[in-house]
Amino acid sequence: MKAARALALALLLASGLGLASSAPHSRSGGEILQRFHAGLADADCRKSSARWRSHYARAAEHLADEDEIALAMFGYVLDEVREAGLPSEFALIPFVESRYRADARSRGGPAGLWQFTAGTARRHGMTVRGAVDERFSVVASTEAAVRYLARLHRLFGRDWRQAVMAYNAGEGALRASRRKGAARMSGITRSYPAKLNAIACLFDQRADNARWRRAIERQVPRLAPRRLPAGSRDLREWAVAQGLDADLVLALNPGWHPGARAVLAPIGADAGRTAPDEAN
Template sequence: MSRRLALPALAALLLAGCQVPVKPDAVEPPEPVAVVKVAPLDGPAATAPEAPPAPEKPVAPDPMDTGAEVFDHLASRFSAPVCVKGQHNQAWRRRYAGYPAGFARNMEKVLPLMAYVAAELERRELPAEFALIPIVESWYRPEAIGPGGPAGMWQMIASTARGHGIRIQPGYDGRLSPVEATEAALDHLDMLADHFDGEWRAMAMAYNAGEYRILRAFKASGDRRVSGESHLPRGLSRTTYDYVAKLHALACLLARPERHGLVLPREASFVPLARFELPAGASSLDQAALSLGTDGATLRRLNPAYRQGRIAAGVPRVVLA
């Protein structure tokens, strides 16, 4: 039996506050120049020193495949302090951790997708806290449709999605593709980094409320401080302040579970998700599943962008499996 048949089911989970959402440079050193010394006429001929070996390309780390790897990876990248003081933040920690067994089960179910997103965030040098956005938005449900029209595990509205190249047409909604939606969401967050100098809390508020609303609030208050706890900048909705508080709360729970009576599924193992090109000629996900070593039901559940599992002509053909 293929290992991919072991993919855990992503059951429909509670929406923890489904929101309407609305990306640093390496300088290469100069090429080394070998200096050749000219030997005296009566001496032995000098030889040019050997050029230093070319630097090795960094080796991509092995994909995370256990809960311990995912939680430790995220905790190592969260901004300090992880557990932020304040009654508002504490209230959200209590709310998420109120049913420890249920929280652990939910976390285990989302591990494969969260590992995929965490790796993409690290590759693009974006804050690890953003791996928690799909929990706040949809509990990592690729098929989620929110009030007012946002869709997918990142809950993107159509205009934002189209602005980042997502295809939305009859038979296909790229917001429901974990591959397309994650790429577009990180593109959007990367763009927000330019507006807000990489300050992840301001970027998160802008993801929720729109960058121009946050910029207007900064201008009106003459203050660029950001805090969900202190409701900064002034003039935003409670939902937007809560958005940052939820991310703070989740980061604290994952990094310091023992403080809140939680036992995370560190021993849980899973088959890492990877991107695959759909086989040429495949007209349905059921048909493609045979070539990808998985089953049709799993492929459809992970990739609901293809309505009823049918692959329309001209749509993107990259899936997660």
């Protein structure tokens, strides 16, 4: 079974490579997963938690759901994580925090893809005031999360497990627990690395399922931050003018408000991270 699974995964990754070169403004899920697996700090699934694989089984199905935007958004977050030199495991955090929903709200106050509290968001440079809440901006929140994770990764000796536990509990709490013993940490914090490992292993496990593999091999748009012209008041109007799927752009930017300039959108056939006519 393990050999068959490895072969299935290899075929999936190979298919992604083949499709990507013909469509630079899009890519297959196979290409995204190839990049994901190449950047894992720990690809060993022999001790993967059965409990957490069961708990997060929907994460793999969420990527395969053609009506969802999670696969394209996962590709964007993975790009940001890998470009910062961080392990792929960090791109799985939004599965645990928000099920990869940019509009997620928690009862206790955290919000957005990365589930920042209002206070933490402000400390990391996001605006949370009145009608403006950048926790719902995938661009702003991902940039803040990646900066914070990079800091934690350095602070805790590039140990990805320690870094993600610090992300969950706070760096002060993790330092205190290291002085007093790991048992002082909550079970939620202690299990955080195991949850991420389980999700990574789920992708490996699902690769031997033909239905899932076909769904993942679909093409999805490459996403990147785009900058709107100053004074933009209508995101749908801008998307239509750019020749983009306006409903997709609106779904990718639940926190957009008139006057905001940074949005997440498909790069388009000829657009880069910021199109020349959007610079001002």
